[in-house]
Amino acid sequence: MLDGWTDKMNRHLINFFVNSSEGTFFLESIDASSESHDAKMLARLLETKIEEIGKENVVQVVTDNGANYKAAGRLLEERIPTLFLTPCTANCLDLMLEDIGRLIDFKQKIESAMCITTFIYRHGRILNAMRELTGGKDLVRLGVTRFVTSILTLQSLYKQKKALQTLFISEHWSGSKLSNTQAGERVCDSVLSTSFWSGVEDCIKASQPILVVLRIVNGGETSTMAEVSMAMATAKKKLNKSFANQPILLSKLMDIVEERWQDQMEVKLYGASLFLNPSKYFDLKVSDVASAHKQ
Structure with missing residues (x-):
């Protein structure tokens, strides 16, 4: 799961969480202020995190409902056929x-x-x-x-x-x-x-x-x-x-x-x-x- 937000210093942060039968855990927070938040960038960032966890361990990715996240999800689903992207x-x-x-x-x-x-x-x-x-x-x-x-x-x-x-x-x-x-x-x-x-x-x-x-x-x-x-x-x-x-x-x-x-x-x-x-x-x-x- 990922959640994007802007802090008091006007930095755009993306928080990554992992949910399983054991509960929800914070994974990492990334400062993405210097990058354009288009579909390709988000897909690349997500794919990196999924590979760290192991593709075989990830079934679903949950994001907000922005058009850029939807487009990123479609790119990821093409690259990883076992993956489903679900908006919040x-x-x-x-x-x-x-x-x-x-x-x-x-x-x-x-x-x-x-x-x-x-x-x-x-x-x-x-x-x-x-x-x-x-x-x-x-x-x-x-x-x-x-x-x-x-x-x-x-x-x-x-x-x-x-x-x-x-x-x-x-x-x-x-x-x-x-x-x-x-x-x-x-x-x-x-x-x-x-x-x-x-x-x-x-x-x-x-x-x-x-x-x-x-x-x-x-x-x-x-x-x-x-x-x-x-x-x-x-x-x-x-x-x-x-x-x-x-x-x-x-x-x-x-x-x-x-x-x-x-x-x-x-x-x-x-x-x-x-x-x-x-x-x-x-x-x-x-x-x-x-x-x-x-x-």
Whole structure:
């Protein structure tokens, strides 16, 4: 596995790790600042490390989802036929969530939600009043990425919907100078808007199944390819069920999910892992047959 990042000195470092049944181990960190990070360079660097470990000991290489890494993977697979390159599953899922958040159905609602939280947290008295109504619970929840944080915050907002609406119809709010400001009026309108909360609910329903898969991938327990494949199949079915009455929106969501997953994660190694884990394989087959009969 390799992970590229830039340190405080603006050096581009590439960290190499090895994963096996014994766990994950740090191998080496290379300063690649002086080189162009094109496919040929990355393929050459990877091949050197693979030869150090032994080609017969390496089955899979996991990288980020950059086009240069994908191209490097194709070069390596040509040189080493027993090797599979797999983009990072977590990165793929995060990109999927970002694409969903950019849909016109959700983008404005997410922006309004961020405006609500920013406004409340910038004003101490309003924040204190909000915490009194929510029993001390905050609205902002941190996730592994900026967009996941946005989705988790949406979930918190929705859970505190009644408390927020109570706050913005209270005498505490109407007697505040903030209620007469343009920003205050905009936030109040959003909190009291039926369409805003309807959009928030749909955005949560659209992202929650993908978040579940992301938690499995990022969880402390070891997850296998077969389990991730099953989790993704379950996520797709939940999306189909949740948006069965909104065919246009469902079509947009499934286009995003299928395109990201097939483009980045549909590799033969996943199919092999599923086939070689009969319990997962037959569960998926039986589920697919049942779904086909219903249709």
